[in-house]
Amino acid sequence: MADVAHAKASEAVDLHPSERPLRRFIVANRAALGSLSIFWLMLLAFFTANPVVFSNWGLYTAVMTTLPVTLFLVAPLVFVVTSGEIDLSFPAVMGLASLAFAVVVQAGYDPLLAMLAAIVFGTLLGFGVGALVVYGGLSSLVATLGMNFMLRGVILIVTNSKSIAMPDLVDSVAFKLFSGKVFGFPVQMFWAVLFVVFCAMLYNRHRFGAHVHVVGDNPDSANEMGINVNWTRVKVFGLMGLGAALAGVFSTMINFTWWPTSGDGYLLPVIASVFVGGTPPWGGIGTVIGGAIGAMTVSFIQTGVVGVGLSGFYVQFFYGLIIILSLLGHRWNQVRYR
Amino acid sequence: MTTPIIELRGITKSYGTIYALGGVNLHVNPGEVVGLLGDNGAGKSTLIKILAGVIKPTSGEILVNGSAASNWSPARSRAAGIETVYQDRALAVQQSIVRNIFMGRELAGPFGWLNMRKQIAEAERLMREIGFTSKVFSPHSIVGQLSGGERQGVAIARAILKQANLIVLDEPTTALSLTETAKVFHFVRQVRESGRSIVFIGHNIHHVFDIAERFVVIDRGRVAMEKTKAEVGSAHALIEFMEDVAKPHHAREIA
Ligand SMILES: Nc1ncnc2c1ncn2[C@@H]1O[C@H](COP(=O)(O)OP(=O)(O)OP(=O)(O)O)[C@@H](O)[C@H]1O
Ligand SMILES: [Mg+2]
Numbered sequence: 001m002a003d004v005a006h007a008k009a010s011e012a013v014d015l016h017p018s019e020r021p022l023r024r025f026i027v028a029n030r031a032a033l034g035s036l037s038i039f040w041l042m043l044l045a046f047f048t049a050n051p052v053v054f055s056n057w058g059l060y061t062a063v064m065t066t067l068p069v070t071l072f073l074v075a076p077l078v079f080v081v082t083s084g085e086i087d088l089s090f091p092a093v094m095g096l097a098s099l100a101f102a103v104v105v106q107a108g109y110d111p112l113l114a115m116l117a118a119i120v121f122g123t124l125l126g127f128g129v130g131a132l133v134v135y136g137g138l139s140s141l142v143a144t145l146g147m148n149f150m151l152r153g154v155i156l157i158v159t160n161s162k163s164i165a166m167p168d169l170v171d172s173v174a175f176k177l178f179s180g181k182v183f184g185f186p187v188q189m190f191w192a193v194l195f196v197v198f199c200a201m202l203y204n205r206h207r208f209g210a211h212v213h214v215v216g217d218n219p220d221s222a223n224e225m226g227i228n229v230n231w232t233r234v235k236v237f238g239l240m241g242l243g244a245a246l247a248g249v250f251s252t253m254i255n256f257t258w259w260p261t262s263g264d265g266y267l268l269p270v271i272a273s274v275f276v277g278g279t280p281p282w283g284g285i286g287t288v289i290g291g292a293i294g295a296m297t298v299s300f301i302q303t304g305v306v307g308v309g310l311s312g313f314y315v316q317f318f319y320g321l322i323i324i325l326s327l328l329g330h331r332w333n334q335v336r337y338r
Numbered sequence: 339m340t341t342p343i344i345e346l347r348g349i350t351k352s353y354g355t356i357y358a359l360g361g362v363n364l365h366v367n368p369g370e371v372v373g374l375l376g377d378n379g380a381g382k383s384t385l386i387k388i389l390a391g392v393i394k395p396t397s398g399e400i401l402v403n404g405s406a407a408s409n410w411s412p413a414r415s416r417a418a419g420i421e422t423v424y425q426d427r428a429l430a431v432q433q434s435i436v437r438n439i440f441m442g443r444e445l446a447g448p449f450g451w452l453n454m455r456k457q458i459a460e461a462e463r464l465m466r467e468i469g470f471t472s473k474v475f476s477p478h479s480i481v482g483q484l485s486g487g488e489r490q491g492v493a494i495a496r497a498i499l500k501q502a503n504l505i506v507l508d509e510p511t512t513a514l515s516l517t518e519t520a521k522v523f524h525f526v527r528q529v530r531e532s533g534r535s536i537v538f539i540g541h542n543i544h545h546v547f548d549i550a551e552r553f554v555v556i557d558r559g560r561v562a563m564e565k566t567k568a569e570v571g572s573a574h575a576l577i578e579f580m581e582d583v584a585k586p587h588h589a590r591e592i593a
Binding site: 201205206208210213214217220222225227228 | 390392411412413415416417422424428429430431432433437438440441442443444446450451452454476478480481482483496
């Protein structure tokens with residue numbers, strides 16, 4: 001009875017525009033939707049330029065073999081940026097964690113165990129970096145830049161800059177589970193999507209995600225409401241370490257080889273993906289799904305430019321062009337409230 | 339003697355060489371409304387932030403229900419049932435109304451996954467209860483899009499979400515229109531009738547005199563006066579005292 005009366009009453013009142021379901025969906029996801037439109041526009045441009053090459057499924061599977069590595073890095077970095085920080089140390093953490101993987105595999109243990117070791121090691125490294133930044137009261141931009149150099153240095157010193165080949169990986173259960181192909185579809189894409197979905201849930205529907213948002217938005221207020229601001233920030237870096245470890249393991253399994261430079265090439269594309277995806281640089285808001293779409297966009301640029309028939313020299317130019325265009329695109333729907 | 343629900347003893351707070359508070363005692367009894375008065379910069383906000391655990395006092399003791407509290411923090415004070423509406427409102431303006439209301443106290447199920455439905459339903463109920471504007475707001479609205487008074491509504495909603503033992507309001511009506519102010523006073527009376535305590539900070543002495551039962555005047559970090567309503571007598575007497583306090587030190591000492 002009371003419910004019916006209430007329903008009628010709320011019908012009588014005009015719904016606030018932001019309450020209409022479709023409108024609310026669009027407003028809530030406008031950054032991700034914006035990134036998606038940018039992605040489709042780019043794809044459309046490539047397709048019109050060379051329909052033959054871009055009708056070839058092989059081109060897309062090629063992208064989908066390497067895209068997962070980026071996705072494992074992009075999703076946690078959205079948390080870092082939302083919390084008002086930045087992490088430039090993830091390439092070295094990725095390298096160190098995958099070194100742990102390679103060492104354990106080489107020692108003759110099961111690759112599944114090696115994966116676990118890499119994940120634990122990478123996460124701990126992430127927490128370590130976070131603790132240094134947060135409790136040391138350092139600027140995350142500068143401190144993580146320093147950590148990236150230092151940890152990469154450790155890698156070079158420890159391994160004498162020698163790579164580790166693991167040809168036996170092909171026959172392992174771990175490889176079939178995490179790096180094989182199912183019906184011609186790269187299976188690592190499945191795991192990466194699962195990870196992105198998990199991160200998106202964590203970001204939007206978990207207490208941790210809620211804390212990350214308010215800590216990035218107004219740390220004083222978060223503190224006044226009893227949230228442990230410092231610990232929340234440290235945990236965000238821990239999550240970044242976890243993602244870096246996963247990225248390291250997956251990229252090592254793709255190549256059957258660990259390289260001392262492992263992770264190095266990901267720094268700029270991953271950071272670009274986060275911003276192309278619609279997460280603003282000032283903290284407090286962001287989108288994990290948008291970041292994943294941004295990663296798709298960035299991953300397709302190289303393949304696309306070459307596929308269109310342009311020389312590789314154009315790749316960098318188009319990287320820059322797409323980043324700038326998408327930032328301009330996001331500009332009008334990112335309002336910064338103060 | 340009733341045991342105060344909270345008691346501050348000999349609280350000092352220094353910022354470098356500046357003493358914001360120089361040995362303040364303050365207690366709040368169950369069901370009591372305390373009016374905290376004083377000039378700009380007297381130390382009122384500093385005092386209530388110490389009460390809320392946001393600022394650590396340089397020295398002094400905090401007692402909850404008669405027993406000394408250690409490691410006093412915002413989380414502890416909230417757990418003890420103390421809710422504060424800060425002067426600067428302390429909202430995360432890029433977030434939705436729901437997220438602000440449940441900040442630090444999210445309704446979560448197993449493993450910390452949020453119970454979004456319940457949070458939204460609760461937020462809607464609270465917003466209706468406060469009724470802070472004629473406009474229909476959704477709990478999803480971003481706080482940055484609200485007016486100053488509407489934001490104050492969100493801050494108050496957050497403070498009454500749980501049945502707090504003590505609600506501290508630091509100049510809650512400064513940005514508000516007459517009707518909004520009336521709503522806040524109506525709300526304060528409701529809280530008082532439900533037997534909970536309030537610390538009310540305000541510069542409108544008529545308002546504070548109306549609402550409070552006991553008055554504490556802070557002057558340059560010290561308690562200059564502490565009297566019950568009966569002892570003070572009238573708002574006029576309180577105003578006269580405040581004017582006297584406002585005179586520079588030497589003038590008062592000579593007089
Ligand atoms: N972080 C700080 N660093 C240095 N001094 C501070 C700090 N915070 C407050 N103070 C000083 O402490 C004193 C008390 O400030 P407080 O905000 O408690 O005053 P108030 O009584 O709330 O005043 P108002 O009525 O204007 O809100 C002021 O002189 C202020 O300058
Ligand atoms: Mg104040």
